[in-house]
Amino acid sequence: MKKYFLLSMMSSVVFCKGCSSNDENETIITDPVVGPPALLSKITTVYYDNPSNPETTVATLEYNSQKQLSKIISEGRTSVFEYDTAGKPVKTNYYKADGTLEYYAAYIYNGEQLTTVNSIYSNSDYNRSITYNYNNGKLSGYTQCQSGDCSKPSTSTYTYNGDNIATEIYVSGGTFSFSTKREFVYDNKLNPFSYTNKYFRTTIGGAYVLSPNNYTSEKISNKDNAGNWIPNQNITYEIQYNSHQLPTQVIGKEANGNMYVKYNYEYITQ
Secondary structure: OOOOHHHHHHHOOOOOOOOOOOHHHOOOOOOOOOOOOOEEEEEEEEEOOOOOOOEEEEEEEEEOOOOOEEEEEEOOEEEEEEEOOOOOEEEEEEEOOOOOEEEEEEEEEEOOEEEEEEEEEOOHHHOEEEEEEEEOOEEEEEEEEOOOOOOOOEEEEEEEEOOEEEEEEEEOOOOOOOEEEEEEEEOOOOOOOOOOOHHHHHHHOOHHHHOOOOEEEEEEEEEOOOOOEEEEEEEEEEEEEOOOOOEEEEEEEEOOOOEEEEEEEEEEOO
């Protein structure tokens, strides 16, 4: 699963931070009257970067009467979502712990495809934009620009095995660029975000949210100065499910058996 998901989810819109991410490849079908059987309501994440002092974060998700995600609260920070009449997100407001607005994100579409998210700050030096790329209707990646001329963009590209992302390659922008490749193997159960808005999943990004299933193993490699991929981590995930075949707990362990990350998921019906 994507480590640091909650932190990135609250601080940026790639929300890097999510089930196929595009309209043509929506794989989750629900009764239009009854609606989804369960909505993700709480994520508790424990990070084990420092095994002697694990870090825990909690995010709660709230929904409106149309079962649209309306608010996320994590670490005292709040994200509030606004939608148009067609159910497309049009704006997200990000509030600091003291309740003041930090920035907002505006969504731009081409028909049914989300093409751009612009994040706007009171200090325009912090403004950024994310452009989404598609290939045969599937999200193939994104480009994030931190400056007006986008001279040093960060990029992420996806390759698929069916509807699941098989490989994700991230290249950071900035002065000290680095490249990371993640390769995944999946189960056949539903992802925790299966019943959340498809455009919301696109903005989160990454195999963790964009794929309809849950990955059970993750291989992480980094590119060296010679351009070769050097294996760095091999992580396996043990997953427990509820009666709706949605994950309730995911435990990730390194190849040596050490804890990597633990997720607990809670759901509501409405």
